[in-house]
Amino acid sequence: xxxxxxxxxxxxxxxxxxxxxxxxxxxxxxxxxxxxxxxxxxxxxxxxxxxxxxxxxxxxxxxxxxxxxxxxxxxxxxxxxxxxxxxxxxxxxxxxxxxxxxxxxxxxxxxxxxxxxxxxxxxxxxxxxxxxxxxxxxxxxxxxxxxxxxxxxxxxxxxxxxxxxxxxxxxxxxxxxxxxxxxxxxxxxxxxxxxxxxxxxxxxxxxxxxxxxxxxxxxxxxxxxxxxxxxxxxxxxxxxxxxxxxxxxxxxxxxxxxxxxxxxxxxxxxxxxxxxxxxxxxxxxxxxxxxxxxxxxxxxxxxxxxxxxxxxxxxxxxxxxxxxxxxxxxxxxxxxxxxxxxxxxxxxxxxxxxxxxxxxxxxxxxxxxxxxxxxxxxxxxxxxxxxxxxxxxxxxxxxxxxxxxxxxxxxxxxxxxxxxxxxxxxxxxxxxxxxxxxxxxxxxxxxxxxxxxxxxxxxxxxxxxxx
Numbered sequence: 001x002x003x004x005x006x007x008x009x010x011x012x013x014x015x016x017x018x019x020x021x022x023x024x025x026x027x028x029x030x031x032x033x034x035x036x037x038x039x040x041x042x043x044x045x046x047x048x049x050x051x052x053x054x055x056x057x058x059x060x061x062x063x064x065x066x067x068x069x070x071x072x073x074x075x076x077x078x079x080x081x082x083x084x085x086x087x088x089x090x091x092x093x094x095x096x097x098x099x100x101x102x103x104x105x106x107x108x109x110x111x112x113x114x115x116x117x118x119x120x121x122x123x124x125x126x127x128x129x130x131x132x133x134x135x136x137x138x139x140x141x142x143x144x145x146x147x148x149x150x151x152x153x154x155x156x157x158x159x160x161x162x163x164x165x166x167x168x169x170x171x172x173x174x175x176x177x178x179x180x181x182x183x184x185x186x187x188x189x190x191x192x193x194x195x196x197x198x199x200x201x202x203x204x205x206x207x208x209x210x211x212x213x214x215x216x217x218x219x220x221x222x223x224x225x226x227x228x229x230x231x232x233x234x235x236x237x238x239x240x241x242x243x244x245x246x247x248x249x250x251x252x253x254x255x256x257x258x259x260x261x262x263x264x265x266x267x268x269x270x271x272x273x274x275x276x277x278x279x280x281x282x283x284x285x286x287x288x289x290x291x292x293x294x295x296x297x298x299x300x301x302x303x304x305x306x307x308x309x310x311x312x313x314x315x316x317x318x319x320x321x322x323x324x325x326x327x328x329x330x331x332x333x334x335x336x337x338x339x340x341x342x343x344x345x346x347x348x349x350x351x352x353x354x355x356x357x358x359x360x361x362x363x364x365x366x367x368x369x370x371x372x373x374x375x376x377x378x379x380x381x382x383x384x385x386x387x388x389x390x391x392x393x394x395x396x397x398x399x400x401x402x403x404x405x406x407x408x409x410x411x412x413x414x415x416x417x418x419x420x421x422x423x424x425x426x427x428x429x430x431x432x433x434x435x436x437x438x439x440x441x442x443x444x445x446x447x448x449x450x451x452x453x454x455x456x457x458x459x460x461x462x463x464x465x466x467x
Contacts, residue, residue: 002164020056021049025350032346033061033330040337040465041231041419044222046073046303047343049256050320050327051351053263058253064333065221065233072251075220075450077331078211079316080246080309083253084177085276086196088125089242090184092272093199099187100143102275109183113158119166122185124176125292126270126280130162133173135245136427137460138335138447139224140237140312141391141458147239153178172289174245181244192244206254206262211311212239214249220333222313225465228444229403229413234313234335246309252329259320259327263307277305277322299355310335319344326352338445342467364423366454367432372417374461375446379408388460389451414438420445428452429459435466443467 009274021029033045044062060073068075094100106124107116115130123129134157135141141276148394157175160341164171188195201208215222215236261267268276276292289297295306302321309316313333314340320327330343365448370387377383381399385393396404416437423432429449436444445466449459 019051021051028350029059029347030061032350033059035382036346036467037062037332037343039467040334040339040342041225041228042086042332042334042337042339043231044071044220044333045343046071046252046329046331047076047338047347048256048329049347049351050256051261051325053260053325055253055256055260058256060252062103065219065223067215067217067219069350075249076207076209076214076249076251077244077316077333078214078222078246078249078309078311078314079255079318079331080211080242080311080314081174081181081246082307082309083211083242083246083248083317084125084259085293085307086200086248087184087192088276089100089176089182089200089268089272090188090192090195091121091125092242092268092275092292094184094187096269096272100183105215106179106183109186110154110179113154113179114160115162115166118271121180122280123166124180124183126170126288126290127172128168128170128282128288129166129173129176129181129208129260130164130169130171131165131173131176132157132160133171133427134175134178135241136339136429136431136449137308137391137395138462139330139395139460140235140241142394144215144237144241144312148241150178150240150243151181153240153243154182155315157209163425167283169425171427174242177245178243181247182296184244186201193196193247195250195387200258200267203267204257206250206257208248208250208254211242211247211249219249220314222311223334223336223465225334225336226400226403226407228407229329231289231334232352237312242311246311252331255318255329255331256327257317259329262320263322263325263327277303299348299352302352308340315340317341317344319348321352324352336462336464338464338466364432366418367423367430367450368417368419369457370450370455371434371446371448371461372430374418374458375408375434375463378404378461378463379411381405381409387457388461389457392460395460404463411438411442416442417446430456436463 046060049057102122119129224234305320330340420433434446
């Protein structure tokens with residue numbers, strides 16, 4: 001997806017004044033958001049746009065849920081893994097304070113996990129530590145019905161054998177960020193959120209809070225959907241499951257303030273921003289295009305810094321081009337459909353148009369065949385549960401399987417069921433996604449995780465609309 005970063009000189013372009021959106025641009029943004037919500041079935045979105053380093057647009061759309069008196073751009077959505085860049089920023093600030101080093105071994109701070117004497121803090125923040133991810137699924141699993149502490153997460157996942165030796169591979173790991181959050185607290189002597197409020201959030205005027213409490217009256221309602229079935233209110237995970245891996249809830253406008261700090265090189269030093277936005281290379285020199293809590297790359301010659309987030313019932317995307325002094329934030333109250341990516345991508349293409357060339361697909365015939373089998377079983381109502389793990393069998397309740405059959409069955413046979421992108425490892429499973437196309441133009445996506453090997457059982461098999 002990403003290529004080498006833009007020359008550093010572009011990072012410091014400073015136009016004299018922000019160019020406001022024209023009436024035509026505003027109307028087109030409304031259309032982009034409206035189309036994304038309609039095609040995906042997502043109830044609401046909150047959007048903010050930064051141009052020339054200033055917020056020039058902030059608007060909320062749709063139904064934010066019964067807890068809201070009216071749809072409001074001030075509503076706090078759970079931004080989930082976008083929070084990782086804040087956790088990483090806390091580490092950078094603590095390094096500036098002389099309290100730790102990115103190259104400290106984790107054993108100095110959290111000694112009781114596997115590989116602590118071989119893993120550095122930098123590797124935790126760049127997902128190159130080898131610690132197994134505790135939440136690779138795109139749904140909440142059984143254990144998430146009960147509250148959890150950071151130490152309990154470490155005891156269950158961070159004391160397993162490493163998935164790989166530190167620095168030899170890249171694999172997204174929420175668990176690694178729980179370790180990083182514990183290091184922030186030990187080095188600072190403060191609770192993680194208290195440190196973030198003092199050093200980052202309050203100085204920037206960001207009104208953020210612990211996402212575990214951003215539920216009920218006054219907050220957007222998160223939502224699920226089983227395949228193409230009805231949109232259903234999501235039950236939040238119990239307290240503690242996201243913490244340092246995704247601890248924050250805020251409005252799109254407040255997240256845009258953070259993007260402006262990135263563009264203007266405020267709060268953190270310019271050197272720290274550059275460190276966060278520099279990909280951490282693997283031991284063999286290969287580039288995973290990930291820095292410290294952010295994905296990094298290039299779009300038509302411009303450096304991009306981006307990250308998405310997923311909580312139970314929520315998705316988000318934060319896309320920044322520092323050299324263009326441009327950013328777009330999209331927060332939605334649904335964990336299906338991909339509307340947030342359609343919105344940020346559509347707005348970026350509208351305001352910074354380029355010709356995009358999609359990457360070629362990569363296929364794995366044995367897994368593709370099994371994926372098509374399970375898809376046909378779901379739409380036909382004859383699910384072979386031996387092809388599923390215990391967690392996947394927990395997910396496919398009678399209600400879920402009924403929604404899959406009733407919504408997919410009437411569509412008939414698709415004209416295409418094709419692998420999308422390359423397989424990737426996460427949480428001990430292999431992620432493969434599939435584009436599903438029908439003769440009437442309807443498009444779906446299957447998001448799967450499976451045990452390694454040609455006959456590995458599926459840990460996840462979700463069907464969602466796709467723009």
